[in-house]
Amino acid sequence: MPFDVHGALLVAVVAGVTALIRFLPFVVFGGGRPTPRFIVYLAGVLPCAIMAMLVVYCLRGVDLLGPTHGLPELIAAAAVVGLHLWKKNTLLSIAAGTALYMVLVQVVFV
Template sequence: MSFDEQVITIAIAALATMATRFVPFLLFPDPDTAPVFVTRLGEFLPPAIFGILVVYCYQDELTQLSATTVIAVVAGLATAGMQWWRKNILLSIVVGTVLYIGLLQLV
C-alpha cells in the first residue's frame, strides 16, 4: 500500500468514526424528542457491552486456576469495589492497575 493510499485509508476511517459520533446528535438534537427505542438503547447498551467486555477479558483466566487468575480476580473486584464506593473511574482504574501490577511483582 502506497503512502497516498495509507493517508486516504486513515482519512476515511477518521471520517467514518466522526460520522458515528455526530450523526445521532444531528438526528436527535433534543434528547426529549428521541424515540423510546433509542433512549432505551442508551440506558441498557453500555452496561451490556461492559459485561461482555468483562467476560471476554476473564475468559482465559477462568479456564485455569493459577496465581495470576486469583490476582486478576482480586484486582477486578478491587476496581469494581472502588468504583461502587467512590464513583470515580480514574481512581478505580489506577487502584486496580496498581494492585494488579503490585501483586504480579510479588508472585
C-alpha cells in the same frame, strides 16, 4: 521521503468515517424532536451490558488450576468493585485496579 498516496487516502477515509459517525446522531435525532423510546432504552441498558461483556472478556483466560489459581485477577477485580462503590470514580477504580493487578502478577505472584 516520497508522498504516500495510499496512506493519505487511508487517513482521509478514516477521518471522514469518524466525523460521519460522530455527527450522524445529531442529524438523525436533532431538530427538537423527542428521542425514540428504543434509543432511550438502549442508553439505559447498554452501559451495564458493555461492562459485563468487558468483565467476561478480561477474565475468560483465567486458569483456576494454574499456580496462582486466579488470585491476582480476583483480588484486582474485588479492588475495582470496592473502590468504585466507595469513591464512585470510574477512572480511579480502573487505574487503581490495573496498577494493583500489575503489581500482583509482576511482584507478588511471580
